[in-house]
Amino acid sequence: MANALYPLYKEALLAASANVSLNVNDATDGPFCALIDTGLYTYSTAHDFYNDLAGIIGTDQRISTPTVTTGTFDGDNLTYTSVSGASVEALVIYRKNVGANTTWRLVAFIDTGVTGLPVTPNGGNITVTWNASGIFTL
Amino acid sequence: MDQRSELTRKFAAAGHGYPRDAVINAGGNMVINAIRQSHGGIAGAEAELADLYERMRAALRERHYMPDGSRREHHIIVPGPDVLFPAGAGAD
Numbered sequence: 678m679a680n681a682l683y684p685l686y687k688e689a690l691l692a693a694s695a696n697v698s699l700n701v702n703d704a705t706d707g708p709f710c711a712l713i714d715t716g717l718y719t720y721s722t723a724h725d726f727y728n729d730l731a732g733i734i735g736t737d738q739r740i741s742t743p744t745v746t747t748g749t750f751d752g753d754n755l756t757y758t759s760v761s762g763a764s765v766e767a768l769v770i771y772r773k774n775v776g777a778n779t780t781w782r783l784v785a786f787i788d789t790g791v792t793g794l795p796v797t798p799n800g801g802n803i804t805v806t807w808n809a810s811g812i813f814t815l
Numbered sequence: 816m817d818q819r820s821e822l823t824r825k826f827a828a829a830g831h832g833y834p835r836d837a838v839i840n841a842g843g844n845m846v847i848n849a850i851r852q853s854h855g856g857i858a859g860a861e862a863e864l865a866d867l868y869e870r871m872r873a874a875l876r877e878r879h880y881m882p883d884g885s886r887r888e889h890h891i892i893v894p895g896p897d898v899l900f901p902a903g904a905g906a907d
Contacts, residue, residue, distance in 0.1 A: 682900070787893065799889070804891065810895035
């Protein structure tokens, strides 16, 4: 699988649907990132919300200080603390909100070209460092 | 996925939800059973077990702990947008 922006997220963007904005810096409302075991989750173009995910490892982290500038989404680096569980082969960025996870939009699936993936958690921290140029560009 | 990785994943999945001691004990029994089936004498079996122990010890040190003895952190470094999603890619 290659990296992908979930097409149903793009559809929601174009339709100006609810809960699509990524430049929301709130503890329960904004972009988050999940560590994914692709042994339990397979990307699908039909996936749209968080409840479609499986194989989530560790505790999802919020991408704080998110920015959207000239089409590029960026945010702070992440630290997953004391992670254990199965191996992680992918990252999934999603847009959380205070509602049910059936309304948290899946944004991006990233599993290719990433240094440090796959990683087998050892109970220690896992950090995610985004590129200085940003996370993705539309 | 190679056979080692595939089997490791299956073992990990099978052990999920069991107490740590149960997983370690079961893993040890599997090692012993695998070794004894290839050796008619204890000397050869113990030599293979000792070799395995050294490789496990090295892997533990190199992959999971820092030279100072503290637990190793894992670092995931994501390339830039133009690398993650080259022009024309990432459509679905």
